[in-house]
Amino acid sequence: MNEREVETGVVKSGDPIIEIHGMHKWYGDFHVLSDINLEVQPREKIVICGPSGSGKSTLIRCINRLEEHQRGQIIVNGTELTNDIKNIEKVRAEVGMVFQHFNLFPHLTILENLTLGPIWVRKKSKKEAEATAMMYLEKVDIAEQAKKFPGQLSGGQQQRVAIARSLCMYPEVMLFDEPTSALDPEMIKEVLDVMIGLAEEGMTMLVVTHEMGFAKSVADRVMFMDDGEIVEQNRPDLFFDNPQHERTKLFLSQIL
């Protein structure tokens, strides 16, 4: 991240870690994503906002192929996403994902939730995987709960475990799909704090969220989506103070 182009706010540097070219997606006849072009640099943090149904979740779910795109190209860390299942599994192992509803595995303990991926996908030994898991549990400040089951934790704790679970795979990129929208207000901060810490360490992050405070303080770039299109993207200060499009202005006036 050496120079910044003020006009677009896009960070320009070496090879992008995610490249999306002319990508389209339909659900049946419904055109969810239309002509998406996006380049994400390593260590870049992008916040994606927009009204519900604008396709922002679908966009990041395309990046680890939880959704299939029908046209265009998505290249993640040098691997193009096609129907090749081996490529898809490789990309998924490199891309961490945090869901709105945590999606922890309720039949496994917290520790087992964290070691599952490293043991079965990365073929680590159980001992090694557990050491990594405990390290990340310390980091999200929840190590004392390692032997409990997800159902015994609060929402905020579960979401922090979910983040730690992704980190145990040593991902190149982290995707966050509305990570705080299912949480009670008093738990939002503890999750955001973990995400801020992650950002400061230089993780590449794509975050779909309505937390504009987070966007202002953490993001390198804020992207506004509406109706399946990227309407506008800019540096956060420019995005919030001087939005260019009518739709962006309308959206910001509604949520701020």
Next chain:
Amino acid sequence: MTELAAVRREQLKPPVVDIGVIGWLHKNLFNTWYNSILTVCMVVVLGLLLPPLFKWAFVDSVWYSSAEACHDIDGACWSVIPHNIRFIIFGFFPEGQEWRPALAMFLLLALVVYSRKRSRWQSSLGCLWAVSLTVMGVLMYGGIFGMPVVETSQWSGLPLTLMLSFFGMVAAYPLGIMLAIGRRSRLPAIKSLCIVYIEMIRGVPLISLLFMSSIMFPLFLPEGISINKVLRAQVAIILFTAAYIAEVVRGGLQAMPRGQYEAAESLGLTYNQTLRLIILPQALKIVIPPTVGILLSAFKDTSLVVIIALYDVLKTTKVTLSNPKWTGCSTEAYIFLALLYFVFCYAMSSYSRRLEKELDTSY
């Protein structure tokens, strides 16, 4: 302030009428006027029924008398059981060799009991099972170590019932799971194959399957080749039970939220790993109650093999009763048989409840 409040709360006890025997009676038996009437009626009915039943079963009854002595008494003639126990349990197994099926049954039950703890489910237990099943087979069939050969046509009574139901359940469960997964497959060939199989099997009664396996199936075999009758019945029971298991398991699979698949996939797990590590453990747990229901009825349905002339424990009892000496004692014999079935069924259902509790992770 808060300390005071705590002290005050501690001193407050629930009202006396709500606890103790009177409280319990009031709450459970006499809480409304119609429940009070029901309670009184039940007490009267039980009072009328129980004493004569008790008198018949325990007071006027005989336990070890001869068959003739039974004709002179008013009570139960339990003597039918000890006099015929050998035939009821072992059927046509050769005289003097009863220790072999007895030992095999004991081995089977002991292993089942030993396997009840989940912490023991390891590969060493699998080896133990493999060895024991071989030993059981040798015990039943014989032919080595000086044990005379006993053809499967002579296997009968309780060993036959236990064998048909044990292998029926153990083989039908994984087969049912595979059918359930197959029915949800994206590949049309596999999917339709599983649907056709499940719907066809569920569309016919077990009796007709047994008939087909014993009478029609041999007609299709080339001359000179015959497949063992017990084995054919066993296969029919497995195929039948598996179809029912499949539908129950499919229900469990459908209950799994999509987020579980997505979380597993986004970690990079393959489809097989996702099923094995994430989906099946949860789905199978959800469907423990209906699965046990099916296994219980499969256990009891093994008695239908009488129609293809296999002598399970129900049939050996019937044979006993067809002896003119004992014809009057059918009630007693059937009560004994009912108790025998009940013991096995109750053990299974209480084990399933324990398993459910163990697997509960408060989600």
